[in-house]
Amino acid sequence: MDSLAAQLQMQYRNYILSLYQQGFLDDQFTELKSLQDDGSPDFVAEVLSLFFDDCVKLVGNMARALDQTGTVDFSQVGASVHQLKDSSSSVGAKRVKGLCITFKELCEAKNYEGCVRCLQQVDIEYKTLKAKLLDMFMFEKQIVQAGGIIPQVDIN
């Protein structure tokens, strides 16, 4: 086997493991990967793309809802948070999901400062995850180009 491919595969494995260990991803992400096959080779990339589109849209909604001079409609903020919690749960974006749970409680408590802070964290978190996953896809591309196959990573 080409040693470059073998090296890349090892790095890839370690990278994926670290994403799980650092709490970026959970077992729902593993499930997503298992649904990808030769018939649907880009499934994971497609779902993640939809997820990140959702993030942009929903974070925008939350920012607008919180940016009211006067009374803030926390139920409106909460509705967007609920949707983001749902999406992040569906793709295995563990940290984003955790933040949404906290965010939801802050909305219910009508804690304005708390909500604004949490929104900033959500914004940073989804962008961080996006960068990490783009690196993951880059790794995969490099492995294939080096003539190797993308390894199945056992996270247990």
Place this chain on the structure above:
Amino acid sequence: MGMAAAEWKFHVLAVDDSLVDRKLIERLLQKSSCQVTTVDSGYKALEFLGLRQGIESNDPTALSTSPQEVEVNLIITDYCMPGMTGYDLLKKLKESSVFKNIPVVIMSSENVPARISRCLEEGAEEFFLKPVRLADLNKLKPHMMRTKLKNQKLEEIENGTEAVEPEIKGSEDMGIKILPLQSELEPKQVHLQVVKQEEETLSNNKRKSMEEGLSTDRPLPRLEGGIATAV
């Protein structure tokens, strides 16, 4: 009419307002060898079902052959949706004489026992917590098989090509009673008797509704300019 392989593929209608979740449920169902149609609201779901019904009742020659193409074997819907919730959709389906026999499954990201029992009481077959997994979908096969076989039986009755059923034949051979006492039959045979009677009623209702464009119970959604009016 021979049984083509495609006829045994279950057709599932999936309803979810989340694009991510629609993508996911679509892949899960495809992976379970189902044909999938996804819509983003309860209204669109009813429209999809109503549209098919409209085609059937407008075209009498398509009476027996088209049901395969338009048949929906299961509806899986999200609970939390704006406008019409999954529960609202479930209710509407169960109130419809035509659609009440399609099994409905509810999905929700929230584990609320009161919600779950309300849905099951209203007639949902299963309640899945999101994110839905492939293992969850394996529970659906029996439900879909039941309606598939029922529809196939209906067709055979209408076509007059009803297959001989060994169990029923056996009991008739006993000769003395036309309808043997339940105690004399094995449970399976009793079930088949009941199902057969149910299907004959259904078949009569279906034939009547197709010919007259009327439901035996209540008005079906009619198409006005492509939009189904609410029941």
